[in-house]
């Protein structure tokens with residue numbers, strides 16, 4: 001963000017001009033929300049506070065009753081300029097009486113715990129019965145890590161300025177932001193190492209398509225019958241032309257269209273027509289599970305690894321595989337396991353995900369409310385999905401969808417990206433209070449949203 005701002009300034013746009021665009025753009029949103037009601041703007045010492053004075057000035061010009069609360073005077077030259085423009089009331093302390101409060105205490109310059117008068121203001125804000133708007137990021141949020149470094153405030157609206165910051169898509173910060181909107185200020189954002197995933201577009205199968213050309217997915221089962229079946233239910237509806245379950249269980253409830261193959265594992269997986277594997281859901285962690293995983297990895301075919309496979313995989317197995325064709329889909333606990341296996345010391349989700357990719361070459365989809373995808377191209381973040389996804393088996397469905405997409409085109413990063421979107425859309429269609437089976441069945445109508 002700082003680099004993009006520096007580039008804009010080097011190209012002749014002043015910092016004041018950027019602040020003016022940011023503040024006036026944000027003020028448009030504040031006015032829509034306030035709709036004539038009185039507004040209080042909390043202003044801090046840096047340029048985030050500067051944005052606050054621009055917002056206050058813009059509101060006042062439109063006839064709003066607006067009051068600024070600023071515990072200290074601005075420190076930066078540009079913020080002082082903004083302060084000088086605003087001719088309304090500025091209080092150093094206040095009990096926040098207005099129905100709309102705009103928080104401009106700190107933006108991405110926050111680098112330590114919020115204390116003193118600033119913390120007191122945020123505490124008051126957290127218990128105020130008002131509409132709360134955060135400018136750029138909530139003021140106690142560290143914009144790179146998503147950590148909350150002060151009183152937790154639940155906002156109704158967060159207006160990102162110029163570009164999204166990592167915190168807009170990382171927990172716990174993202175859970176406090178309410179609706180998130182981007183205010184554009186004309187920054188050039190090409191070649192960013194991280195981005196918000198753009199909604200994918202799928203096509204119907206080619207006119208000459210047949211089941212093998214559309215992709216044959218083999219799902220490797222193991223100790224437990226349920227999880228791979230759920231994955232298969234999702235996979236059958238996510239694009240692959242043919243889904244097989246390699247399982248020693250009888251699966252009396254499996255749908256007729258799911259082919260179940262038993263016995264002769266080595267022979268089964270040698271089929272050249274298999275375009276992708278899924279290994280992990282229900283695999284177990286015993287010697288036979290390890291053996292199955294090793295054999296599949298040695299095939300060097302595009303593969304999704306999930307659940308138990310993430311506990312079994314190690315450097316020796318990876319040395320015999322082709323990591324560029326593999327994706328792993330860990331939840332928080334599985335990510336911690338992978339980090340332990342591959343000697344990664346990072347503690348925060350984003351750093352862990354990136355370091356795991358660096359160390360192994362694997363495409364990593366670190367799932368959760370703040371899903372992060374790390375490929376060799378970039379880091380992707382995703383819009384928030386349904387909180388109803390927090391139920392058993394939804395991860396198996398996600399792995400099945402990712403593997404199905406992988407079977408169709410063989411690109412690990414693209415498969416994971418598409419899977420997150422399909423999973424979220426299926427959850428939206430199946431909500432509320434769905435089971436993993438309901439979710440898997442909703443993948444079919446979810447496909448329609450991306451055609």
Ligand SMILES: NC(=O)C1=CN([C@@H]2O[C@H](COP(=O)(O)OP(=O)(O)OC[C@H]3O[C@@H](n4cnc5c(N)ncnc54)[C@H](OP(=O)(O)O)[C@@H]3O)[C@@H](O)[C@H]2O)[C@@H](O)CC1
Pocket residue numbers: 005015018019020022023044045046047048049050051075076105106107108109110111112113114115118135136137161162185
């Ligand atoms: N640059 C641009 O072109 C544009 C930037 N824009 C806006 O600027 C924002 C970034 O501005 P910024 O860099 O001035 O940082 P900001 O978040 O306002 O605060 C830093 C100040 O707070 C202080 N401080 C830090 N932590 C503290 C704490 N815990 N407790 C107490 N004090 C603390 C720190 O001073 P220190 O005490 O560390 O010397 C410093 O004075 C960005 O989010 C966006 O809103 C837009 O206008 C578009 C154009």
Ligand SMILES: [K+]
Pocket residue numbers: 048103104105106107134135136137138139
């Ligand atoms: K803020």
